Amino acid sequence: MPDNVTLRIDGQSVTVPAGTVLTAALAQAGKQRMRRSVSGQPRGPVCGMGVCFECRVTINGQPHRRSCQTLCEDGMEVRTDD
Ligand code: FES
Numbered sequence: 515m516p517d518n519v520t521l522r523i524d525g526q527s528v529t530v531p532a533g534t535v536l537t538a539a540l541a542q543a544g545k546q547r548m549r550r551s552v553s554g555q556p557r558g559p560v561c562g563m564g565v566c567f568e569c570r571v572t573i574n575g576q577p578h579r580r581s582c583q584t585l586c587e588d589g590m591e592v593r594t595d596d
Contacts, residue, residue: 521590536581536592537562537569548581549595 520529523543530539537559540548547556548571559569562582569581572593581592 516588519586519588519590521586521588521592523592524594530586532586534586536571536573536584536586536590539586540571540581540592540594545594547594 515532517532518529519532519534520527521539522528523540523545526543528539528543530542546558548559548569549557551557557568559582560566561568564580564583567578567580570578571581573579573584574591
């Protein structure tokens with residue numbers, strides 16, 4: 515297992531220790547808003563344990579993935595609605 519992994523968040527390259535949860539990598543990249551509600555309100559993580567679904571992002575083209583339940587992987591492409 516490598517010591518670090520590098521992923522891209524909204525086009526920005528981010529390197530984090532292997533085993534880092536994606537929500538933490540998003541925070542490291544300065545992303546506090548991950549999606550918008552149907553009325554356009556910004557949303558970000560609330561529970562951190564997979565219940566609220568407020569931390570959803572698009573990962574490698576797959577929408578609505580919970581960032582708090584996803585470990586960072588090398589080469590991962592992440593998109594927020596921000
Ligand atoms: S922060 Fe609540 S599901 Fe991810």
